[in-house]
Amino acid sequence: MLSIELLYFVVMVGIFAVCCFKFKLPVGIAMAISAISGCLVAGFGVPIRHLIEGAFNYLNTILVIATAMIFMKVVQYNGMMDTITRWLIEKYYSKPALLIVGLSFIVVFPGMITGSSTAAVLTAGVLVSPVLIYMGLPKEITAAVVAMAAVFGEAAPPVNVNALIIGGGIDLPYIGFTLPLLVLTVPLIIATSLFLSRKYLKVFNFEKIKDNLPDSYLADFGIRLFLPTIVLVVFMVREAFLPKLFPTLGMPVYFLLAAIVGIFSGKKFNFLKISQEAVHDALPVLGILMGVGMFIQVMTLTGVRGYIVINCLSLPPYLLYLGIALSIPLFGAVSAYGSASVLGVPFALALLESNPVITVAALSQLAALGDLMPPTALAGIFAAQIVGEKNYFKVLKYCVLPAIVTAVWSIVIMIFANALAKILL
Template identity: 40%
Template sequence: MTPQLHDSQMYFTSGLALGAMVLTFMVLSLAGRFLKQTIPLAVNLFICMIIGAMVAGFGFPIRHLFEGPVWYIYINLVIFTGMIFLTCLKAAGNLDCIAYDILTKFRKRPAIMFCLITLLLFFPGMVTGVGTAGVLSTGLVAVVILRAVGVPNVQTGAIVAMLTTIGAAAPPVNLPAIIIASGINMPYEGFELILLVITVPLGLFTIFWLGYKHFKSPTLEEIEKVLPRPERKSSFMPYLPLLVVVAIFVLIRSFPGKFPDIVTPMVFMLGSLTTLFTGKKYPFVEACKEAIRGGIFSTVALIFVVGAVVQVTTLTGSKGLLVLASLTVGATAPILLYLALGVSLPLLGGVLTHLGASVILGIPFTLAMLTQNVIAVVAGISMLCVLSQVIPPSALGGYFAQELVSEKKYSSILSASMVPLLVCVAFSLITLIFANQFASLFVPF
């Protein structure tokens, strides 16, 4: 390893490393197109990090390539088990029953139906902090319902992508907020109400904006054409696995130390086992295999590689260079700080995912705004971070929503999501600009 200079020479070294990473990314992407081979984003980014570290004089950074991803082992385990739970719910026919119930009971009440769909799409993100879990799980139910009430395919994809994304910022588990709070030595407390105030209106706006004008009340016959009346043991049983999961979460949070914290993956596995008794018989092991096959695997791989990206960009100073550039823009004029927040967090998160964006930019931006109520600031910034889940190239939630609705191009879904996306950015910035006023109303201390 070459000894590094930390004086002004560092601008050159870190810039060179960053440039090498970007160049490698472009070359690999073009090579993939030229050879008509799909190079997975995770593989592309992984190679970029190796090149970047070598160019900066760190040699082959084996420890750093694997130490960074350690941070995401648990999150990925949550995603895997969450997927198993939801695949089991689907295999047991429980999800069909829930979709059927919502459709038949509220087919003439779009407002209530849309509120329920919002809750359905929010829930997985609320408990896991990852929007993709929602797309891959309750997303399917939402798609069936939305199609049945006449919402076009593109809008359905946009609703699923946006609502699961916003749900990842909803309490109780907002991973970017947790990461930023930890980074500035503050407890993850007092966030519940303000996060609800930010996320619920945005979620409802999104679904009503995209779906309401297309809503057509279906007849029972029309519903049963797209979703035949599912078999069920009783009207209550399809809801039991969800209730078990929610009940355990509530007990863990409500009685800390008294009720054992068996952690989320175990809760999901208990929920999965419950599905064995609440619907039709299905091969449990096969369902588990099915759950962790395919799309979710590339998401998990990408999340791991984001860990390597954060670590290697930290090692080479490229991360510091980006942070300094953002702070410089912000320091030029306060309005530019908000502009930098609104643009750089979602866009950078498009490359690094919402977790990477919160680590790299979320923490320094929060520190630059310490004159305002920190809880409100962190809440607003975390919202901007989660939006990156629909921003390419990673677009974790977006791409899965595209697959779910079998839309050919992601650009059509992104284009349909643009108005809600911009409203989300604007509302988050309003929360940041008026953080003290929001805090006086929605932060307990």
């Protein structure tokens, strides 16, 4: 369907591409400029209020990322990460397949509790990535294992924010999702981690690497070393399971409190300096999120968002599932949660003849894949960052096949939703 909104969209994407690739501007700035271009070409002038309002959608996410990055630096500098790496390798070096699957589930866990792949990467991902690297996995593949596990963690029960968003949009209570989400995620967690690490699953030569292993500080500091993570897990679990115990303080405060505890937990470090370092590292991503916020607000303002939604819904029945499999992860390029809301809800309504719990569960898994889609690609960017890889596309390259398999698995489950409901619900 040709429409003036298509022109607006082409202009916005074109300006973004020129700013990014020709003028080498940061992605966040390029998105802001493309959003302003969309406003101008659609006759809205430069609506400062809309641009700021859109950017503010990610205020909480930005605070979470900034504080999670500080937390990550703390557990690096206090010695906890080195200690865990050494212990895991010494204990499980003879069972690498089991170790890799186990490490993947460790990454999945924070995602299950928070419904956020970013939280998973920046907490458990930080801890397990050195172990994977010591096991011989290249850093790009290590980051891919972490990113994929984090994406599955975002979809795994008990907390799946994408399913909550879609369910909220169609007034579907969040009841009965546990089994479908386990079926959607658990086989893929195991298969993906083994697939990505398949070339490195030999029992590695422990004698050869043992002298290069990082130091353990367990003898120096004891259990105190793990206090930052213990505090964080207690806060997260308390919020998920005992919400009335005390008021919600929010994830940023939890990360910050856990990080502050870290000052007194192990090796000495300059908290202010590493905080500055952490925020500095996170700034490009925070800028992207603000630019994305403006971009989506302008898409809504100008009608481009509706144009995309209606074109997805216009697909003939035999292409509808293909459209779902492609459009929901692709829209994750601007935001995974945004994709759940903007596309997930209309698709869930279009598929009301299928069991809604199974359908929404599968749609939520597809939305989580959006966290691998550039330019935001939060799971990919942070996974690359924690292994020290500057070009996150090198990481995403290894995620392509697992992501396709995940999309196919989600669609198969969606197609057989009614039959599966009889077994799972």
